[in-house]
Amino acid sequence: MSMNDLIATIKKVLEEVDVVLGWTRSPAAGVAVPARFHTPDEADGAIFDSTCTHNLAVHLPRLKNSKVGIVAKGCDARSIVQLIVEGEVSRDRIRVIGVPCPGVIDVKRAWRCFGFGKKIEDAGGRVHMEGRSMPREEILLHKCHQCQDQEPVIMDLAAGDVKSVTPPPPPDKTGIRERFAAMSIAERREFWREQFSRCIRCYACREACPLCFCRDACSMQTREPHWTGGQVNAIESEMAQQVRTSHLAGRCTGCEECERACPVGIPLMLLLEEQNRIVEELFAYRAGMSLEDKTPLLTYDVNRDGGWR
Amino acid sequence: MLGVFVCQCGTNIAATVSTDRVVQAAKSMLGVVHAESIQYTCSDPGQRAIIDAIQQKGLTRVVMAGCSPRMHETTFRRAIGRAGMNPFMLEMVNIREQCSWIHSDIDEATEKAIDLVRKGVARVRRQKPLQAGSSPVTRRALVIGGGVAGIQAALDIADAGIPVTLVEKSSTIGGNMARLDKTFPSLDCSSCILTPRMVEVKQHENIKLMVNSEVEKVRGYIGNFEIDIRKKASCVIEENCTGCLICQEKCPSKAPDDFNVCAGESKAISIPFSQAVPLVASLRKEYCRLFIKGKCSVCQKVCPAGAIDYEQEDIVVTEKFGAVVVATGFGLYDWKQSYPTYGMGMYPDVINALKYERLLSASGPTGGRIERPSDGKEPRDIVFISCIGSRDESVGRPQCCSIGCMYMAKQAILTKEHIPDSQSYIFYIDVRAAGKGYDEFTRRAQTDFGAIYIRGRVGKIYPRGGKLVVMGTDTLAGDQVEIEADLVVLATGLTPAEGAGQLARRLNISTDGQGFMAEGHPKLKPVETNTGGVFLAGACQGPKDIPASVAQAGAAAAKVIGLLSQEELETSPMVAEVNQLKCAGCFKCRDVCPYGAVEAQDARDGQVAHVIASLCQGCGLCNVACPPGVISLKGYTDNQLIAEVVEVLR
Amino acid sequence: MRFIAEDAIPRLLEHLAGGGRTVWAPRVARDSVNTVLFAPWIAGEPVETGAYTHLSAKATLLPPTERLFGFSYLQTAGEERIELEPEEPEENHVLFGARVCDARALAALDALFFPAGGGFNDPGYAGRRSGLTVITLACTTCDSACFCSSFGKGPAETDGSDLILYPVANGFLAEPVTDAGSELVRLDLFQDSPLDKPELAVTDRIETAGLREKFIDLFSDIDLWRQVSEKCLSCGFCAYACPACHCFNIFDEMSGDREGERCRSWDSCMFYSYTLETSGHNPRPEIAHRYRNRIGHKFSYFPANRGEILCTGCGRCIRGCPAGVDIREVIRAVQER
């Protein structure tokens, strides 16, 4: 896919929508940042590269009254589908532009390795910044490893050949996930206490999540229901996160935005990935795969349920 | 201003829970201004003490620690209502059924009771006054099952001027009683007392009779059920059929005679017995040559009334009812697998008592002559064996069938009347004859009719030279007994009727360990169920004889009449409500609501949820489905439940 | 100048921690290679002197949640009363490894909670502040999110610090700013050094001149605010990472029905609930309204009321924003109007 393909497609979609959600490069950050294109001129700044980590679907419920075009990676498309299934977004108000995604990189980790703000480039299987480089598979977001959803499940137009992408390699086996899997239950209890002790309850996890659309009423911070106290401490913060996790059961598409957004690096996806795995195991269901789906915890199947144990 | 009342329930609670310590602990709980222990809170002086305390101390919330709320919640709501409080500002704490009765250590039980009271205090502190709503009542009753209980209930309700639909699964009403020859202890002719009642049903202006019909789906709730009834195709146009029986005579397809317990033979198209109501033929497709081989239509050709319609299809009728009486009766225990030493059904002359009843009956297949099935000979020595599939832990059936002792005596008497030189032997465990005139009756069987009672079980039955050798024990004499019998009659236990379990599920009523339908309370709610507006009559609730079935049917009818004489019913105020300011309009609540009680309403920024209170039944599914919890179940709000959890663990 | 070798830093920290003091220092969060935060130093654990912390050091003075007092309801003989349990004043703290941008933010916080010219002293803050020693790391390098050169002396600022450490080969030159600093450099962990102070970083700049008035002029230009905040997701990260943001919420939390505590927690004007009124009305319903307040408070209202800009150019809100919002772009857009 060339940038020109993308720009041309956005311009075409702009003929029928009010705004297109896409990415542009921030000169200061050296990476992609979300952008809204209202005019063809603005669309000239559109880019797509492996720093386009943000899931732009999060903006759709906030733009209920506009016709919106959206540039979507395969994983983002699942969020869009789930939002439509849940009635938060109406299909006829949106135009989805699919992009061929070879996986996006963990920008924060790149910054930690290279320093913030210089232009990050992804070429020849390596991620480069000012003359230094590292293999891209070492710095991909976890969700991108062995991604099953490179071709967007919902798409009106494609910018480039969304089927041509080669799947990224499996993740390195030394990461936090493997260590977590090997922990005893008591060690996990300690692990979460430690992790949530640095939570500041900024709710970036929630705000970055396309499916946390209750926002202002969110019971991570309400007193009615009073699931969790307002104190910023490991116990209350963990409970708050359990509230969020539980509300995403059968709805989370695994876009990893919560974990990416977390400013203190709490590996929230350990919980959500496990929950998604359980939901798939029990109900053969992955959220956001079909407009016809019913969210598994909002339905039941008399004939199949209960054979689990 | 919270009051805590701790019931001693005589010694029921006080023997295991130190009510004084509970009172002391309650006094230090937040908001509690009054705590006392009362010997019997539910008694008149007990209730008066509560009302006095409310009025003197100005209580606004009450915790009642005592029996299960399922027992007396209504009692105490009324009591505090009489004291001028909102009746829903009450929390009942169960320290009897779920505490004093199941624990023996006083310290443990008291500690638990205190925890539970603290939980109750926390909960009622967060309770808001609620106002009961009302819903209109549909003045029509449904009676399911057309045996003697169903007939009695239908007639009693109809006589009170309330329309009744009587649904019967088979093609005629009458049930098991219609099969009986005589009834104990008066030896009334069963048909003679039942058939007039059956005809009355048919002719009653307030009764709509639906035979060949079953309840398929139940929606709604007390006062407002909406029920689908499937009327199965019988290939006979009911209005046209005159009951002339020509079709049955000419029908070439043989079929089992279910009514006569297969003592005789019937046809694919038939009327089960001559007093059937309605007197209308039905065709059983599974035996009909036309439906099996594709060629016949004899009945259609011979029917003078043009009543045969092979194309007839099932129809599903949806009707509204205010109340339901279940009177599905009983079935018989299938003994063949469990008692292998009795021949497992291979000896034709080992029969159950209901089949024997048909052999005794003048309207039966033999015209009232007792013929044994194997060779049609009149038997001389007849052995009755009691408690087959009753009172027998070894086959998993511990309960008493409650009628076996009596009908064995009856059948022994009738046998002697039919065949004066016959000899009846009755193997029994105990003779249970507690009803009015019952014991005298069983004694007459022995003294006046010569029945020989042998206390003991039969170990084995085997054929020898055209007879059946019955080997048993006489436990009184301590001897082995061997009787050469011509016929063996088994007093088999009673089971719920076929399909009763499924029906119970459709009606949301519980069943007991043997599958009989569970009454609301074993003593105080013998005809009610745990589902409001659904009542029980007859053997569907447990084995019983005719007078008990009729009495229960009358009681059920009285409950229905009482219920349906009200124009409106009070509905529970514990329904869901939406905080529309916070609702994000995702409608997950609507997705899970079993009652369609959530609708969308327009608000400033799009649509929000709204609960139609009259449809909401208060299950709380929506409350859990709502991520921000802005739809909440009144009386069971998240914060109430959270407070219960937090406080009970303190 | 005095010099301290890099390998003497642990001993310095041990010294600082003497007498039961808590030493806050930049540390890599466990199980998260990407996250560097100020946290109480534990003997033997490494301190991160080369990286930027993801959150500012303000938690040292303004904890995310501060217990103001405990209380319990007592019920005796039908009478209900409340018993208060005051909080013990905190021990002295040391802040090690703060940056100039952290240190200079203290002036703004002091202006509100512990004003030099008198006025209301917040007991918790004042207690911690008066016992605080600040040891700052000067910046010889910066990244593209830094813009502290926009304010005052930029990287050369000494306000707020007691001692400034300048990175040089194998260690740090130490420049005391206050008496407390001077006392520290007399320790024999420090030696005299002939080296000169290294050249400090030069960061990006924004123009703040005239911003106070300009903002007021543009207050009603809601289209501008909508445009500059369109990426924003309205989380509280920027406020929580900011060394100068200090909004708080006060609430009671019960543990059970008897005991509770009154707490003061961080709050962010980016939250919808921040201005939500009991009636359900919210004067700042849109993100644009809230973002406008964020800019206005930092660059217009607070400077007008307390004489301090509530921004030190630390760039943390830029580096960590999940949505890629850059406050400099917003200021530039405002200045260009």
Added chain:
Amino acid sequence: MPKTEVKIIGFLCNWCSYAGADMAGTARMKQPASLRVVRLPCTGRVNPLLVLKAFREGADGVLVSGCHPGDCHYNEGNYYARRRMEVLERMLPALGIDPARFHYTWVSASEGAKWADVVNEFTRRVKQVI
């Protein structure tokens, strides 16, 4: 000094399991004093968060019991509950909570003896893992 060794919170539906527990009481079936019952209209009202909250507040075990699937007083409540509880149970190890401390089951109004068994067995299990 509290006498009860473990504390278990039970969330019981009013129509079946609560009635079953009452029945066990009426039949005087002895049970350990570990259980504290919270009565709810339906297991469909049991928010998985309520279970987590109970653990957080120090419950040693949490027991959820309702009508048998198919017998729900509200027709479908326990079908939803069954899915919710199954997901929750499987999530517990990841949250650092021993799943042996959680149990959901179905006990009807007539199964007093089964209820007593459930309480005995679950208490025994919780004591083992605590």
